[in-house]
Amino acid sequence: MTRWLPSFTTACFCGVLLTGAxxxxxRRPPGGLAPSTAHAQTAPPHAHADAQxxxxxxxxxxxxxxxxxxxxxxxxxxxxYGQQLLARGSYVQGPVRTGWLLLDLKIKADQSDxxxxxxxxxxxxxxxxxxxxxxxxSRVDVRRVTQRRAETSGLPMPMIGVGGLxxxxxxxxxxxxxxxxxxxxxxxxxxxxxxxxxxxxxxxxMLVHWLPDQKADIEAGKPADLSKLPPMxxxxxxxxxxxxxxxxxxxxxxxxxxxxxxxxxxxxFVSFNLAExxxxxxxxxxxxxxxxxxxxxxDATDAYLARQPP
Numbered sequence: 102m103t104r105w106l107p108s109f110t111t112a113c114f115c116g117v118l119l120t121g122a123x124x125x126x127x128r129r130p131p132g133g134l135a136p137s138t139a140h141a142q143t144a145p146p147h148a149h150a151d152a153q154x155x156x157x158x159x160x161x162x163x164x165x166x167x168x169x170x171x172x173x174x175x176x177x178x179x180x181x182y183g184q185q186l187l188a189r190g191s192y193v194q195g196p197v198r199t200g201w202l203l204l205d206l207k208i209k210a211d212q213s214d215x216x217x218x219x220x221x222x223x224x225x226x227x228x229x230x231x232x233x234x235x236x237x238x239s240r241v242d243v244r245r246v247t248q249r250r251a252e253t254s255g256l257p258m259p260m261i262g263v264g265g266l267x268x269x270x271x272x273x274x275x276x277x278x279x280x281x282x283x284x285x286x287x288x289x290x291x292x293x294x295x296x297x298x299x300x301x302x303x304x305x306x307m308l309v310h311w312l313p314d315q316k317a318d319i320e321a322g323k324p325a326d327l328s329k330l331p332p333m334x335x336x337x338x339x340x341x342x343x344x345x346x347x348x349x350x351x352x353x354x355x356x357x358x359x360x361x362x363x364x365x366x367x368x369x370f371v372s373f374n375l376a377e378x379x380x381x382x383x384x385x386x387x388x389x390x391x392x393x394x395x396x397x398x399x400d401a402t403d404a405y406l407a408r409q410p411p
Contacts, residue, residue, distance in 0.1 A: 147280050154279035154299045158340075161347040162270040166197045169381040171266065175206065178372045181333075186210045190217075192375065193384065194265045199223050200243060201389040202265045220391035226263050226405075227391040227398070238393060239401040249406055262405065266349060273352070277301035277338050287341055287350060289376060296350060299340040327357075335370070350375055 165171065171194045179186040188208040195201030204219035215232040226241040246263045261269050279301035287294040308325045309316050311334060319325050327336045335354035343350055354371040 150282050151279045151301075153282045154301065154340075155274055157282070157297055157299065157342055157347065158270055158274040161342050161349060162267050162274070164347045165267050165270065165349075168194075168196075170195055170384045172379045172382060173375040174377040175204070176374045176376070177206075180370045184210060188217075192266075193388070195384045195386075195389065197265075197267050199386070200264065201384065201386065202226075203389055204261070218391075220389050221263065221265075222386060222389045222391070225391070227393065228401070229391075229396075236396060238396045238398040240398045241405045242400070242402040245402050246405060269352075270349060273301075273338065273340055276304060276307050278304050284344065285341070294350065295344040296341040297344055299338075299342070301338050301340070302336060330356075346380075348375070348378060350378075 171192075173192050175188075175190050175192045177188045186208060187210075188206045190204065190206035193203040200221055200223040202219065202221035204217065206217045208215045208217065213233060215230065217231075218227075218229040220227045221243065224243055226243055226246075228239045228241075230237050230239075241263060243263050264271075279299050281298075281300040283298045285296050285298040287296045303311070305319050305325075308319050311330055312319065312325055315325050315329070330336055335356050337355050337357055339351075339353040339355070340349070341351040342348065352373040356370060
């Protein structure tokens with residue numbers, strides 16, 4: 102197993118834009134979706150579907166912002182270069198205005214185990230990673246991040262980190278345009294959850310960021326050559342929102358490649374799932390504090406800000 106895989110995995114699970122290279126067969130139900138919703142989406146984004154998706158995502162963010170707290174079991178799968186990386190853990194979020202966040206994950210890749218702990222107390226986002234028994238610690242200055250967001254109009258990246266799930270929802274809303282919204286059923290064991298299934302692609306502004314050589318064609322309304330995207334970058338997203346609570350239960354990032362080699366890892370290359378969700382339980386700031394001990398911390402604020410398109 103190559104040494105960089107745990108590092109890549111912890112990056113994914115700590116909020117970097119989730120990347121990889123794999124093929125999605127959307128014709129089959131992904132992980133329990135009702136078959137009636139599992140159709141290939143090849144048409145260009147439809148204005149009505151995009152408007153509906155934007156309203157749903159906005160309502161989901163507004164609903165989440167009113168919650169006192171959210172706790173959930175989190176699982177994630179990454180398929181990359183013939184490897185399958187699995188992570189399971191817990192997520193806790195305090196009131197949105199506080200920025201409090203807790204994330205604990207155990208990650209398995211072949212015979213290698215690693216873990217990630219993330220804490221945000223509203224001032225600092227601490228991330229402790231351990232791969233092959235070697236720990237590393239980084240810190241992001243939350244105030245600098247929120248100040249940059251207030252000063253720029255750039256599209257937010259679809260990631261967890263500073264801002265937690267509300268920021269992820271904002272990224273999904275602003276970074277993608279949606280060509281399908283369906284009603285579906287998500288099956289988890291004996292549980293059947295009614296969901297909205299959203300299917301989308303990068304917005305032109307994001308494609309210009311990723312494909313600067315195609316800027317003129319993209320801005321002229323011509324289709325982008327998505328095969329030129331960086332090889333570990335997705336080109337499509339699938340989102341499941343609860344129809345009763347508008348909670349974000351699943352996000353899948355996929356790469357719809359056309360060459361046979363890329364189909365070896367058939368399936369969603371990153372699947373992010375939340376289950377056993379509990380709302381509005383009492384939380385205190387001390388739950389989100391991080392005890393750093395003597396481990397030196399790297400200031401990762403600049404690197405974090407660099408992920409945000411200008």
